[in-house]
Amino acid sequence: MVPVSAYLIVAIVLFGIGTVGVLISRNMIVMFMCIELMLNAANLALIAFSRSLEVMDGHAFVFLVLTVAAAEAAVGLAIVLAIYRNRETINIDRFSILKW
């Protein structure tokens, strides 16, 4: 039996990697992937808690989160595509018409 803390440590590490990735990456797709990583870290934590508490709410919540993440991905990729059509780049540093 793996203790719940082990899952939590993995979740926190994944969340940390995602956060750092969003903050230092310059490529929009990579930033986007890092956000997905953060969401999935939260999912992992939810499932681990759900199992250890033996309450099934957490499992249901994970499905909602997956759906939301898919909707967000659709919108996010559409925005990236619109930008690529206009500017031929997806490097976030090139986005400085408005002061960041």
Added chain:
Amino acid sequence: MIDYTSAGIDFGLIAPEIALLVTAFVILLISSIRRLNAFPIYIAFIGLVVTLALSIQQWSNQESGFFGMISCDNFGIAFKILFSATSLLVLLLGYRYMIARGIDRPEYSALLLISTMGMMVMANTTDLVVMFLGLEIMSVPLYVMAGFARRSLRSNEAAIKYFMMGAFASAFLLMGIAFVYGASGTTELRRIVADISFISSRHGAYIYAGAALILVGFGFKVAAVPFHSWVPDVYEGAPTPVTAFFSVAPKAAGFAVMLRIFLFGFADLEILSDVFWVLSVLTMSVGNILALRQGNVKRLLAYSSIAHAGYIMVALAVGGEEAVSAAIFYLVAYTIFNLGGFAVVTLLETRSGCRSNFSELPGLAATHPYLSAILALFMLALGGFPPTVGFLGKFYLFAAAIKSGYIWLAVIGVMNSFLSVYYYLRVVKASYFETSDEPFTPVSYTPAIVAVLIITAVGTLGLGFFPQQLLEFSRSAIFAFL
């Protein structure tokens, strides 16, 4: 313990949300028929009026339903009314602008309605899962709306920045909810309240980590310092009617949820009051100081909206019934005069080539006396001058702070208001006392935007003189969680 989850399914509780969703889908269906492309705006208007009526009709109906997932109390209903009215005004004020910029696509109305529905869901629940879901229903359409002018590089940039920051914040919020769930075994705030002392004695670290992560998530949404860096760029780049919507509705929704979570759910975590004290002071000071040197009215209003978030956060630091009702009063008042300010900016920007820089304002007073007078009125209300409702809003907030012993918070708030007067008056000065070589291009009024201007101006002044109604409204809207 009371069993909240026994409350069954009652569609009457979510009638306004259903009305919005049905209207949005009807619009999407109709917009696929090219011949009928002019209709969606009218359908959206009718749908929003119906929603507003349904929300008002729910007033003082304190019920819980959908197995504890939806709680329709006066607090939530007050926000429903606020959101549908805001959405209605934004729909009216944006119509001509969208046509002038060639982006008057029917999906705009549908997205506006869906986003409004998400806000209503957020305000009408005590369950963290449903709050998260409502937040996403609100945010995803907003990302699209920010980038609605898809040929414009500025709009693109606003969309990607808003999207990245919004999704990043959602991830924090979600992780926070996961921790709270792990500590308490439930996501229902009423259950968390019931045994928070037990939870925090046994899983103290989890509940604090969860509260902190949730705070970061919502800090981004309501644009609290230090999570505010996206605000000016997004506000400047997005189409102006969309900015008008951003500056009021999602902020109000964020505060509705924050008031519920932090003043009700985690009311026993004493450190939160200090945290909000610091956040509030930081937010209002940084917002006001950065606003001083802006050269663009939209950016100025963006920083001013950050400062206003700081004022409202005073209520979160203070807590208690009086502060909550003061916060609701302030949110309603802020919505009215901020929308009014953005209506004037939208009207100016409907002329081609206008970006609402300060240098474009001179000549406004000479050629459009009424419009410049109204702009001055909104600026004075934002700065908190009597006899506008902006003064009363600040007065009630700071009075509540003083009564609960937060003297310094109130003092810093008042000093910040004085500071903010400087930059609001810069707008007035530019339109009245400065001259420019270029002639002022006349604006073209439409019935819709004139209606918005009249409603907001009358609201700003009228509620300033006769605040009784709004005061009673906000007093009966404090949360009675069954």
